[in-house]
Amino acid sequence: MNMTDMNSAAAATPSGRRQGEVILDLQNISLRFGGVKALTDISFNIREHEIRSIIGPNGAGKSSMLNVINGVYHPQEGRILYRGEERRRLEPYMAARQGIARTFQNIALFKGMSVLDNIMTGRNLKMKSNIFQQALYWGAAQQEEIAHREKVEEVIDFLEIQNVRKTPVGQLPYGLQKRVELGRALAAEPSLLLLDEPMAGMNVEEKQDMCRFILDVNDQFGTTIVLIEHDMGVVMDISDRVVVLDYGKKIGDGAPDEVRNNEDVISAYLGTSH
């Protein structure tokens, strides 16, 4: 199968998952920090409802790619089309407004706050009451707190963390913290969810749980997911399409099986004899 085929009409993947139109199209993205080229001329797209993985050795530019997608970094060259429209330079909070949520490689929870407050913070964009109403905790402010609490409880139920909802996140074990971070992203009801190594440092059971949550999110809410992960077993099992980066360049793109047999990918991971 060649690239033009991949980009044409929407099609069901081998996994039988529904797959829609292209939601995000990255064209010829280059990102430099001074003389360091983090990303060089990278193009790929993301389709609605799919699970799209980005893999590559350490320092390949995977996290930089996510940072470009949600506006933390601004590429010097290239175009980003979101839902068919060219996106201008934007700040992270604007990306959040467009429905892009993410989790971080190193847990980036709000350590001083409880699980509940962390996930409630994920809904801040949907809260409309002003600061005066909030100071009086009256009318719209109180109604909002209750309405959004209900939504947050749904997320808590979904992730099975009811028993720790009032615990400060700093006291939770690592695996649960990762789960809370996913919850915070889910609370925003994103259409595009970026997950940066959600399973790093987890044991097999925790990985299985996390995989189940990711698949359920994708299945139940139709959320498009971009996943960075080092566990190849996981990537090959749950992804619809995989893009491979190495030294800031794209070296492979396609269904898991294609990528697995790609010569460049194999040499990037295993090394080549010179």
Place this chain on the structure above:
Amino acid sequence: MLYRENGQFKTSYAADQQIFPIFQERWAMALLLLVAFVVLPLVGSEYWFRAILIPFLILSLAALGLNILVGYCGQISLGTGAFMAVGAYAAYNFMVRIDGMPLIVAMLLGGLSATVIGVLFGIPSLRIKGLYLAVATLAAQFFTDWAFLRIGWFTNNSSSGSVSMARLDVFGLPIESPVTKYLFVLTVVCVFALMAKNLVRSAVGRQWMAIRDMDVAAAVIGIRPMYAKLSAFAVSSFIVGVAGVLWAFIHLGAWEPAAFSIDRSFQLLFMVIIGGLGSISGAFLGAAFIVLLPLALDQVPHLLGIPLSTATITHLVHMIFGALIVFFLIVEPHGLAKLWSVGKQKLRLWPFPH
């Protein structure tokens, strides 16, 4: 029986989101308010009100304002004294320049003036963090010290540089006796404490804490760092400004810029750190620790009947006070409020360990 929540089931989110979800706490709070509003005015002496309770309450309010900025939003500020001064001098000018200006309106306008200056000096926080920001806010301190000393207009061209406020009244009721002053201050402090608590448990409070704990993650979930930081500066300096008005009008009566020097800024910052960063009750505990404890220590030798000279007692108080600060910070770096909540957690399960 004691402090237990057994059997207190919450059947709605509203019930779970109360400030005091446990009914023993609600009773304790009601009792505390009853003592403060009814019992103390009946039994307190003039000395108590003038030298202990009024300064304690006003400094609690200022510490509360500072805690919103430092404790909740994580922006260190050394300009608290300056914002108090702006509130005090602005309210003074509104009072002397506009005939028939009511005290409460002047107080709020003083707070608003402090808000404007606070937001202005908060702008550097968009680029710099931590200790560097603390140094930048020092600029506010030096600037206001200079302005109120050198620009005659602010002090209504008072020749001595000192200004005074006499004959205060609220809705026709004169605020002159220590008891009425105390009740007025207490009411203002309670109203602001309640509103501050409401803010920190609402969306804006979560935005402040999110910026404090992890600013990149906060931006990625849609919080605008500029809005969150500047709103914290605004709310904080408003409360601090109102505290400044109270300090000048009610506690001092007549004052000069030295009343709001950098010492005041440091004192308030220590109150917040010792009381507990990011806690409303922490502001009160911190103010109590710094204002009330030395006074209490002063009385101990008299009560025990130990004959010591006044000078010796003063030295001893300083030493013990310093040692206690170190002791509490080692026992619980997160402040007295944290110590209090840990104690409550233990009490909930007592006598069982888990």
